[in-house]
Amino acid sequence: MSRPALKRREPVTERQLLDAAEMFKTLSDPTRLRILTALGESETCVHELCARLEMSQPAISHQLRLLRVVRLVSTRRAGREIFYSLEDEHVMSLVAAACSHALERP
Numbered sequence: 001m002s003r004p005a006l007k008r009r010e011p012v013t014e015r016q017l018l019d020a021a022e023m024f025k026t027l028s029d030p031t032r033l034r035i036l037t038a039l040g041e042s043e044t045c046v047h048e049l050c051a052r053l054e055m056s057q058p059a060i061s062h063q064l065r066l067l068r069v070v071r072l073v074s075t076r077r078a079g080r081e082i083f084y085s086l087e088d089e090h091v092m093s094l095v096a097a098a099c100s101h102a103l104e105r106p
Contacts, residue, residue, distance in 0.1 A: 019070075023094075026070045031055070032063050033095060039073060040092040043085040 026032060031053075038044065038052055049060045064084055067073040072091050076083045086092060 023070045023072065026066055026072065027094065027098070029063070031059075032067055033098075035060070035063055035067065036072065036086065036091060036095050039084055039086050040095070043076070043083050045081045045083050049084070 027036075034053055035049060038049060044052075046057055046060050046064065049055075049064075050057050053060065064073060068075070071087050073084050074087050076085070
């Protein structure tokens with residue numbers, strides 16, 4: 001099966017490569033992937049994520065902070081609650097592509 005050529009108009013900069021490597025490091029944790037998958041379904045608050053993933057609030061909050069640093073999630077405040085969502089549609093594309101690629105293993 002032939003593979004499509006990667007199309008790139010401009011050369012990739014060293015900064016972009018470093019940022020991408022940092023993002024992939026962050027994506028390498030199964031808990032963070034579970035959080036991103038949950039957020040891919042709907043915007044949610046920490047307490048809902050805790051219940052859904054059966055994890056403590058400090059653990060979820062720590063993971064969300066790491067995801068925010070690399071701009072994979074964004075926040076919206078509503079009163080005292082902070083709601084989390086995916087930064088953009090590319091985030092789930094990355095997760096879906098990685099999961100799809102993992103299925104190709106023998």
